[in-house]
Amino acid sequence: MSGRRIVITSGKGGVGKTTTTANLGAALAKRGARVILVDADIGLRNLDLVLGLEKRIVFDVVEVAEGRCQLRQALIKDKRFESLSILPAAQTRDKDAITEQQFAAIVEQAAEQADYVLIDCPAGIEAGFRNAIAGASEAIVVTTPEVSAIRDADRVVGKLNDKKIPIRLIVNRLRPAMVKSGDMLSVDDVCEILSVELLGIVPDDEEIIDTTNRGEPIVLDESAKLRTIYEKIARRMEGEVVPFTNFDSQGLFGRLFGALKAG
Amino acid sequence: MIEWLKRMLGPQTSSSTAKERLRLVLMTDHLALAPEIIENMKRDLVDVISRYVEVDREKVEIDFEREDRALAMMASIPIIAVNRPTGGGGSHDEKPAKPEAAPPAASATPSTASPSVNAATEPPKRRRRKKQPSSKPATAH
Numbered sequence: 001m002s003g004r005r006i007v008i009t010s011g012k013g014g015v016g017k018t019t020t021t022a023n024l025g026a027a028l029a030k031r032g033a034r035v036i037l038v039d040a041d042i043g044l045r046n047l048d049l050v051l052g053l054e055k056r057i058v059f060d061v062v063e064v065a066e067g068r069c070q071l072r073q074a075l076i077k078d079k080r081f082e083s084l085s086i087l088p089a090a091q092t093r094d095k096d097a098i099t100e101q102q103f104a105a106i107v108e109q110a111a112e113q114a115d116y117v118l119i120d121c122p123a124g125i126e127a128g129f130r131n132a133i134a135g136a137s138e139a140i141v142v143t144t145p146e147v148s149a150i151r152d153a154d155r156v157v158g159k160l161n162d163k164k165i166p167i168r169l170i171v172n173r174l175r176p177a178m179v180k181s182g183d184m185l186s187v188d189d190v191c192e193i194l195s196v197e198l199l200g201i202v203p204d205d206e207e208i209i210d211t212t213n214r215g216e217p218i219v220l221d222e223s224a225k226l227r228t229i230y231e232k233i234a235r236r237m238e239g240e241v242v243p244f245t246n247f248d249s250q251g252l253f254g255r256l257f258g259a260l261k262a263g
Numbered sequence: 264m265i266e267w268l269k270r271m272l273g274p275q276t277s278s279s280t281a282k283e284r285l286r287l288v289l290m291t292d293h294l295a296l297a298p299e300i301i302e303n304m305k306r307d308l309v310d311v312i313s314r315y316v317e318v319d320r321e322k323v324e325i326d327f328e329r330e331d332r333a334l335a336m337m338a339s340i341p342i343i344a345v346n347r348p349t350g351g352g353g354s355h356d357e358k359p360a361k362p363e364a365a366p367p368a369a370s371a372t373p374s375t376a377s378p379s380v381n382a383a384t385e386p387p388k389r390r391r392r393k394k395q396p397s398s399k400p401a402t403a404h
Binding site: 146147150151154155158179181182183184185186189193 | 276277278279281282284285286288289292293296
């Protein structure tokens with residue numbers, strides 16, 4: 001049976017697509033799923049770096065498309081897991097070095113040997129985006145609770161709706177204290193504005209910078225707070241009903257209580 | 264406690280400002296991305312108005328303007344002639360001024376903007392791809 005093909009996209013750059021792809025892939029693989037991560041950001045290859053696999057690249061996705069190598073030759077196995085590998089993007093090629101059809105065919109082929117193919121989409125809504133969504137049957141839209149990221153996410157949601165690709169949302173880099181003080185949009189606000197089903201809430205935490213610096217998936221860091229966050233998202237992806245951690249504003253009572261304590 | 268009172272009574276928080284601004288900008292984005300919605304609405308609007316007055320279909324203009332807290336639709340519909348009341352009083356019984364102005368039932372074909380049927384019962388921001396209904400008088404030329 002063919003695996004699920006999920007594109008991870010956002011419209012805006014810098015909201016955490018690659019980090020999300022890497023850590024969700026690792027979380028799923030840790031649970032025993034066979035996972036292939038595809039870096040669709042041709043020319044701006046980064047997924048390998050985030051996962052600490054940059055030294056092991058031999059072939060890339062464009063070379064697979066051009067028939068210079070087999071898919072299995074280009075896949076880099078992450079030795080820290082039983083069943084995680086990545087298909088790197090080409091770093092020195094252009095976005096139009098590969099067509100939508102070629103990309104979709106590669107994703108399809110990858111899905112034959114994996115339970116999950118996660119596609120790390122480039123920023124923007126041009127050719128790179130069209131390639132990345134070409135082979136996808138589901139989408140995860142990543143956004144941060146900021147006006148520019150949400151507006152761009154809305155554009156991407158519109159494009160995915162046009163293609164009838166089902167979407168779920170990850171709100172990344174939430175700062176609960178700011179939400180409580182009314183200085184940041186809440187997860188409810190973001191979901192309401194985008195009208196998309198919520199898949200996960202990832203709080204803003206410095207530890208992700210630290211693990212990314214070292215090229216280590218956060219799910220392998222037993223002391224990391226974010227580890228459980230990504231594991232919960234992975235469980236939801238597998239169909240489990242996992243309650244969301246409540247980072248959002250307290251009710252009036254909580255606010256009153258908080259104010260009394262503070263003042 | 265003072266902080267809390269300030270929060271309760273003071274100006275709106277930046278997050279509610281952000282939400283309000285996003286709601287407006289997304290409505291504008293959605294309209295700009297769906298020209299066929301505007302065309303359909305224009306046609307339906309003119310059909311309805313044509314039941315009462317004769318309008319110059321070629322010169323109808325529709326614009327959307329951002330107002331303080333809402334998106335407003337501005338329609339400029341030049342009127343050529345006003346139908347003389349037939350005495351019956353029931354406006355729906357009047358003959359349409361122009362042959363192409365369809366009878367009431369036929370002109371009410373649902374356009375792509377059909378979700379706005381629920382506009383009265385639901386807060387406007389809860390639905391995707393819907394414009395805020397905001398009536399403006401048609402200006403006569």
